[in-house]
Amino acid sequence: MPKILPLFAKALTDSWRSTLGWAVGLTAACMLYLPLYPSIGGSAQMQDLINALPPEMTKALNYDQIASGPGYTQATMFGLLGFLLMSMASIGWGAAAVAGDEESGLLELTLAHSVTRAQVVLERALAMVVRIAFLSVLVFLVVLGLNGPSQLGIDVGHLTGAVLLFAALALFSGTAALFAGALTGRKMYAVAAGAAVAVLGYVFNAVGRQSPDVEWLLNLSPYHWAYGNSPVANGADWGAVAGLFGISAAFIVLGSLALRQRDVGV
Amino acid sequence: MTQAIVVEGLRKKFGHREVLHGLDFAVEAGTVFGVIGPNGAGKTTTMRCLLDIIRPSAGLVTVLGQNPRRAGTSLRRRIGYLPGELHLENRTTGRRMLEHFAAISGPVDPRHVNDLADRLNLDLDRQTRKLSKGNKQKLGLLQAFMHKPELLVLDEPTSGLDPLVQQVFHAMVREAVAAGATVFLSSHVLSEVQQAADAVAILRDGEIVTVSTVEALRMAAVRQLRFNSTGTNAHDVGALLARVPGVANVAVRELPADGHTTGTVVATATLSGHVKPLVQELARLNLTDLVLEEPDLEEAVLTLYTGGADTESVVGTGTVGSAGSPRRPEGADRA
Known part of the structure; x- marks a missing residue:
């Protein structure tokens, strides 16, 4: 009996170890950062310290908003360590999905079986979406669990929107890596493309916030599209949610078209 | 359909380098056709063109009456393929790998898989990363044969196999042909092909030097x-x-x-x-x-x-x- 979505099922089962690893990392990041809020973000001493820092630095790190619980969560977890971990996971998966598989010589044998190339890209992209969704839901639950004990005062609706953007932003860099990998067949190019999206997005945001002269950089930053209005504090910009998911979907479709056009394993 | 594979004027360029310079050959259905040639002659490239893994720069390829480029998944279900450079995943067992390919290219009779594994003396429950080169090759052969395809495309099938297992392989080829299958295999040494093949094409630098029967080669x-x-x-x-x-x-x-x-x-x-x-x-x-x-x-x-x-x-x-x-x-x- 032909199974339904065999490549999807395999991609998920093959990656449970790495998914579990990232889950532990993200949970640990939440557990380390968030319980410290009452003693750091909310304290007057910490605020004095932050005021003493150069304003450029606090802006770059989004620390200008850490005086409130949602702002603190936004800046430390979603904006920094969580973003970093999720981007790394997503870019790794995106690069492995086609380019990594091709470079290791495995894709040739898979394609010799009864699958289409579009199917390979789409099913593996779907597996990536599911993994990112799993990690995002996990982060949602952990933050929600710490909300009361850590006196964060986050609105659940805002948190939902923020986690959606958190997922969308990771998916964006992951699908960029997937697309570059499907286009070139080189894992290095795939990782470079995904990392460029994530890192430049972060840098453009950090620099763009420094002065009105370079504010235009913010328009080029997916990071700013997602986090520009501090969604944990203020709720999601639904246009940004739709935009990020839309572009990610486009990357996936383009990736499947790119792989159909070229020789594999050369 | 009397010809399982027809290749006419097949050319393949990688960038500016042409590696196949217009191949012409046909493989009669129900026969064993061997391609021999030194490494780099274009055997693997030819086979990959048959599977639509790479695309010809020019020429016509017909496999089981269809163009591999357009035929899609139904054609590849009828083909069993062993790549010349076989790479297997590390974190899996032979059985799980075969189950995955069976899920894609099935239906596969699990008894047939176990039979073949027994004959090849292959332990399907060992981790693939612990398998020797020969055992990996057996696994590669198994995934090519297990769904009883009409056409077997085998790139250097006996490489790494000890002589005893080579005999099992030759028996498997004979049985497949007796059941009506066509076998297209390659080697860089003739001795591996001569036992199995009815006809032999000799490939050199991307050109077919001659297509001949083993008998005619023996005469020569x-x-x-x-x-x-x-x-x-x-x-x-x-x-x-x-x-x-x-x-x-x-x-x-x-x-x-x-x-x-x-x-x-x-x-x-x-x-x-x-x-x-x-x-x-x-x-x-x-x-x-x-x-x-x-x-x-x-x-x-x-x-x-x-x-x-x-x-x-x-x-x-x-x-x-x-x-x-x-x-x-x-x-x-x-x-």
């Missing part, structure tokens, strides 16, 4: 001949050998009388082509020893690899082994 190949005869002399033996078509490189010497029967002649030569005329001539002699070696097809093929433009016609007339031999005696030219 050179056998070493050595015999002792008494009651004669070197001149007579030389003259006798000169009358036989296909004999070359004749060396005849008389042994000194002491310790031997008078007039003992030791002769060595090479023979290409038919054996019967030689035997008829040798029957006139009082032979005390005769060795006619198994033809060295490898030698025949190497001649084709390095040979000139006339090799194709030479194969047809069955004298390829002696063509251009400098020590060729007169008379042998009549071949």
Whole structure:
């Protein structure tokens, strides 16, 4: 009996170890950062310290908003360590999905079986979406669990929107890596493309916030599209949610078209 | 459909480098067709074109009556493929890997998988990363054979297999053909192909040098001949050998009388082509020893690899082994 979505099922089962690893990392990041809020973000001493820092630095790190619980969560977890971990996971998966598989010589044998190339890209992209969704839901639950004990005062609706953007932003860099990998067949190019999206997005945001002269950089930053209005504090910009998911979907479709056009394993 | 594979004018360029320069060949359904050629001759590239893993730059490829580029998944379900460079995942077992491919290319009878694994003496529950090269190759063969495909495309199938397992492989090929399948396989050495193949294409630098039957290659190949005869002399033996078509490189010497029967002649030569005329001539002699070696097809093929433009016609007339031999005696030219 032909199974339904065999490549999807395999991609998920093959990656449970790495998914579990990232889950532990993200949970640990939440557990380390968030319980410290009452003693750091909310304290007057910490605020004095932050005021003493150069304003450029606090802006770059989004620390200008850490005086409130949602702002603190936004800046430390979603904006920094969580973003970093999720981007790394997503870019790794995106690069492995086609380019990594091709470079290791495995894709040739898979394609010799009864699958289409579009199917390979789409099913593996779907597996990536599911993994990112799993990690995002996990982060949602952990933050929600710490909300009361850590006196964060986050609105659940805002948190939902923020986690959606958190997922969308990771998916964006992951699908960029997937697309570059499907286009070139080189894992290095795939990782470079995904990392460029994530890192430049972060840098453009950090620099763009420094002065009105370079504010235009913010328009080029997916990071700013997602986090520009501090969604944990203020709720999601639904246009940004739709935009990020839309572009990610486009990357996936383009990736499947790119792989159909070229020789594999050369 | 009488031809399982038809390839016409197949060209493949990678960038500016053309690696296949217009291949033409056809594989009859229900036969075993071997491609031999040195590494880099284009065997793997040709096979990948049949599977639509890479796309021809020019030319027409028809596999089981369909264009692999357009036929899609239904065609590949009817093909079993063993890549030349087999890479397996590390973190899995043979059984899980086969189950995955069965889920894609099925239906597969699990009993058939277990049967094949038993015959190949392969433990499916071992981690693939712990398998030796030979055992990995067995797993590769298993995934190609397990869904009983109509066409088997096997790139260097016996590489890494010990002789015993090679015999199992040849039996599997014979059974597949008996069941109506077609087998297209490659090797860089002829000895691996000659046992299995009905026809052989010789590929060199992206061009087919010749397509021939193993029988014709055998005719073309050179056998070493050595015999002792008494009651004669070197001149007579030389003259006798000169009358036989296909004999070359004749060396005849008389042994000194002491310790031997008078007039003992030791002769060595090479023979290409038919054996019967030689035997008829040798029957006139009082032979005390005769060795006619198994033809060295490898030698025949190497001649084709390095040979000139006339090799194709030479194969047809069955004298390829002696063509251009400098020590060729007169008379042998009549071949």
